Amino acid sequence: MIATPFTPHPDIAGRSLLTLRHHSPEGVAAVLDLAAALKDGRAAGWPPLLRHQVIALIFERPSTRTRVSFVSGIERLGGSAMVLSPADMQLGRGETIEDTAKVLGRMAEAIVLRTGPHETLLELDRHAGVPVVNGLTYEHHPCQALADAQTLRERFGDLSGLRVAYLGDGNNVCVSLMIVGALTGMEVVAACPEGYRPPGEVVAWADATGAERGGGARVVDDPHEAVAGARALYTDTWVSMGDEGTEERRRRDLAPYRIDDALLDRAGDGAVALHCLPAHAGDEITYEVLHGPRSAVWDQAENRMHAQAALLAHMLAPG
Template sequence: MTRHFLRDDDLSPLEQKEILDLAEQVKADRWGRKPLAGPQTVAVIFDKSSTRTRVSFAVGIADLGGSPLIISTANSQLGGKETASDTARVLERQVAAIVWRTYGQEGLIEMAHGTQVPVINALSDEFHPCQLLADLLTIREHKGELKGLIVAFLGDGADNMVHSYLLAGATAGMHVRIACPADYLPLADVVADAEKIATTTGGSISILTDAAEAVTGADVVVTDTWVSMGKEDEKAARVASLSAYKVDAAMMALAKPDAIFLHCLPADRGYEVEADVIDGTQSVIWDEAENRLHAQKALMVWLLEQAA
């Protein structure tokens, strides 16, 4: 049966663990799995500029024996003359899977409905589920069991990383605390979905306005850029509203002594995080960036096995 990965709760708790277990295996034996041998092609579509996503998917597909076909929507019919579902029906006859870094979630949903090959959300305005698999893998490597850990996210609560942390963290049985201004809250329906998941996994969801309250006693501290792509004209207003949520040494001191710091990158040093934190001993951002490769390879292997 064809499975897609459009948002974090497309995976059950057991399936999420299966993929993270598999990620550890493929990381330990990088070239041991070749489900794309042939080579089979995977279409990797970009509406937005990218560094980590482009590199990790291209390298990961090659590691799995396949060939990445990088497509820019600026040089294709997708989003112009052709609908996402029509594009999907063309691609499915020639590729093994479709990866799309895009804007609205609705395009991914339409593409998934229109194809019989797996569709993977490489980033949308609403969710960043592949990044969360990498983050959870990184946290597991440094902390062991995910269940019961306290994760504090500081900054823009309407951020796609927040929505993914809510869903993926709840799925893993973690206690997710989001600290953000009252006018930068996460989507209410995503919060409700995460709370529902948490009731079955033993996790919890807290939406707070006090950054110190969120960080106190946390095992993991996370932030993201305050100014995402397409919001550059809002920079001054965002910096003014979010300045109390900066992760600096004093903020990290409120977390547990062995707490780790994560950031999906790119980072605006001096804004959402100070350089002494992101370059400090508690930062695991380079492990996190590398783990995009291993987590996404595991995801692709798992999805291809479901479709076999």
């Protein structure tokens, strides 16, 4: 049940979300609690926590789930979503990020940006004057991580000590999973080949921070080692935007890290498969696992809407 009147958590209220490393375990827990309450109360209708709020959504990179989940969540909470692409803006004709930020900050209560370089997001945040949300950069994907944590809480309850194996390319999704895992006490073990590992500094931070809450983070070579005792096996596409021209090499290097039924059988009892989508069945995950009874992928996709709506409510709702 959502408390009335709703009180935004001070760690989230009025602040940008660029990476979850800037936020506290308590703030993350508050977002996840509200996300669960919104999901439970969806049939009865959501409270208008974003009434009279306009959120600008800028998509410099293609999107399905990020766009649809933000628009749906914003409108269900009574807000208005303004969707923009470079083709819709002077940004696509050479206007600077600084100038764009200063204009949008006068007309919207928050800005969501899906882009490539993380520095572009930071530049927007420096000049917007309103909260900025990272809808994806090359380095981080915090909104996906919130939905991941919500999905795992639904399946397993308390996340402290929960072992999650991430397999394949240690990209922005892997990085953000390690960060949210550290803040919620998960043990995240990433199995990645040489040349595909997440930054060592992130792993060290997540391991030290997670240890305070019964978890940790590490990287191994062997996927079988990573999945032993894991309650969830997580993967992402092997060929992301920007990887064009390296498809064959990436498929060859990452083939041993494919999630299939045999690998799931090596995991802990009741283990589920996760994927942030879009998936390429037969590459990083088999069709049978993706669409089978041990898949939590579709709950995970739906939870993008609940987690992001909860984030914006804590960020923007009046206290």
